[in-house]
Amino acid sequence: MSHPTNIFDLAGVEGLRKSWRLDPQAVRQVRTLLLKRGLGDDEALACVPAERRDEFAERVALHALTLDRRCDSGLDGATKLLFRTAAGMLIESVVLRIATGRTTLCVSSQVGCAAACDFCATGKMGIAQNLSAAEILDQLVQAKQLLAPEGRTVRNLVFMGMGEPFHNEENLYAVLTALTAPELFHHPASRVLVSTVGLPEAMLRCVRRFPGVNLALSLHSVRQETRARIIPLAKKHSLDELRRVVREANRIQAVDRSSGPTLMLEYLMLAGVNDSLEEAREFAAWCEGLAVHVNLIPFNPIDDAPHLAATPRPQREAFAAVLKAAGLPTTIRYSLGADVAAACGQLVRRENRARAMATNAALREL
């Protein structure tokens, strides 16, 4: 028996449908219930005539991941979902239930990450494997299924989980295409955010191809030396180059979207590393002439980086005040789900490291 065709595969499922002489409406309904409304698998499959239902379920895969466990925050409305890939690795997605009723899903694009940022537990995992487009999309499908009984759905989708999305560029574009396709999720591009540590060429390719999708650049410092210290990839790309890319992205997006361009600049606040008021002034100067919105992010300490600490709240506020005084739209973010981030994050790292080591050992013995 060949591998099942994925529910997101328009041509593949269409081929099966024709061979079964199935009404196109049945496939449309399965996708509407599953991908758009987040109903359960059985409810979605009930749209297929009974005589074809078992075969459909066997030949068309509705999921690419297995939900391993969920961790609900005791502090706020965050839920971390741990999924197992077909290769047996664990990945995580985070559901953020915002008080306004809006819900955001943060998805992973890789297992581990080669960018190896100093402040990031994923970067310290020592693994980097790309997720398939179906594995990325299934995080959304299963999150919607979890939320539907609560009367919620995923409003915003952000690529801020494990991985650097532009290191998995082709699959990222397949995902963005499927997300916005009317036959599949029909998710507005304006409610998708791709966050990158700063790969200039890929950022431009993405903006040109998907001008409606939002971009976030993890800047974290406008001093080259500081940035390169906490983001090893920054050694390859100067701040001048990134600034040119932001300006070009602003230009392209201004042409292509009615709401005007705004690129997010993420700034993780690390005590004594990048949080002086002098750096705030340099940051404001760097942003002059750019259409950007700054998010100041609190740091959640990780065991693998005991030398890094979070900027105390008064200093964060003073830093924000400098940016705002310079006319820069600035938001101080508060982290949601800090308790589940710590508990589940550690589990993911431990299991994946053990599995990667076991696989490497097995390969060495071949």
Ligand code: SF4
């Ligand atoms: S790019 Fe993102 S996921 Fe990768 S190491 Fe840096 S912060 Fe972590």
